[in-house]
Amino acid sequence: MLTKRLIACFDIKDGMITKAQKFKDNIVVGSAVEIACRVYQDQIDEIIFYDITASSDKRKIDIRTVKDVAEHVFVPFTVGGGIKDLNDMYEVLKAGAEKISVDSMAVRNPGIIREGARAFGSQCVVLSMQVKKVEKTQKIPSGYEIAIDGARVFTGMDAVEWAKRGENLGAGEICVNSIDRDGTHSGYDIEITSLIADAVNIPVIASGGAGMPEHVVEVFEKTGASAAIISSMLYSPRLSRNYSVREIKQELTACGVPVRPWVE
């Protein structure tokens, strides 16, 4: 049976991992390679890195850090931030990443999803989206709007429609990140995760808001998500208690959620 995945997500700046709250107030928590190695030893299922300032600084992604991490972790590794074209995608894959996450850039140029899928396969292209709960309107029937550029710019696009379009363009997975929940440690946005998981037939990754193992259990029990992103609860000094991957998986197993068993 295919198990539910736990994905550790890190925001990288200059080779260091930082932790933000609602896309602001970054604090540094450690070196990328060191923390990636730690969660790998803790048997995380997958790792995602966002080069958070690459996009806004208009510079290329930090390939050196991607390479360093790829030499040390032997689980799938996704990289996002600052990718502008097929050549950038190829550089990241060549550095040892398995997947590329596209976000704001895909909103500006949706064709990149198709081009990336054609060149490297759908499985390489993760469409990541920043969603915010808004009033339901004719233009935004789901009541969730897509934002870009670190959640600073609103697009007027409906989140569910964008997810379906991303699937049609060839995305292999969709990562739904709730702007309202990001960094709040109050649990995932169940409503939008569920709406999108039901609307598409590719795997959906829930993101934003996990603060304790119960939140992860909830998102798997109440939505069709295939994977969940955990971040703060692993390492954030802002939380009174951090959890190991092993502890979170024990809780999932106890609640009947299938996960990759611990290997001694």
Added chain:
Amino acid sequence: MIGIIDYKAGNAPSALNACRRLGVDARLLSAPDEIEECGGIILPGVGSAQATMDSLRETGIADALKKKVLDGGAPFLGICIGLQVLFEHSEEEDAECLGWLSGEVRRFPEQMVRVPQIGWNEVRFVRERPVLSGIGESGFFYFVNSYYAVPKDSGIILGKTRYGVEFCSMIAHKNIIAAQFHVEKSGETGLRLLKNFAASVGN
């Protein structure tokens, strides 16, 4: 030395990283004349069967591999698309494949499961082979696939997995080993399998 076929769209760098971690002598190859000097071959792969086949044919690697592995008996490990292209035909873009093994490659039933399959799934081993040494009767490995192989000769099946259907997730036939899952990205269990393969090449 193990040669890892690098056809520029695959996951060859990840396979190389995994070999390096294990201290296995390996390097990336992209020209047919480099294949002859290798003790063993890894054919990794992501993307589509058709794109992989086009690349293997255009570069002349397909012919060199046949000579080295099928005729010469060199140890071979195919990964993901590197398993699928060993068969005769893939439903994906109606691709003609290498045809070293009888059988075809089919798409997962979309009405039953999300496609692609992405994540850790269980492989139950149906036979014992040295490549499985220390792994046990089953293990969890990382899969990313929309298609799966259906061998004509079920005797070549080494591992089976369930995703909507029960499918062949690993094969072993003479000097040819191939896994549908990503050996190089399946944590320490995957590294163990890779180490066992490298041992068969003399590492």
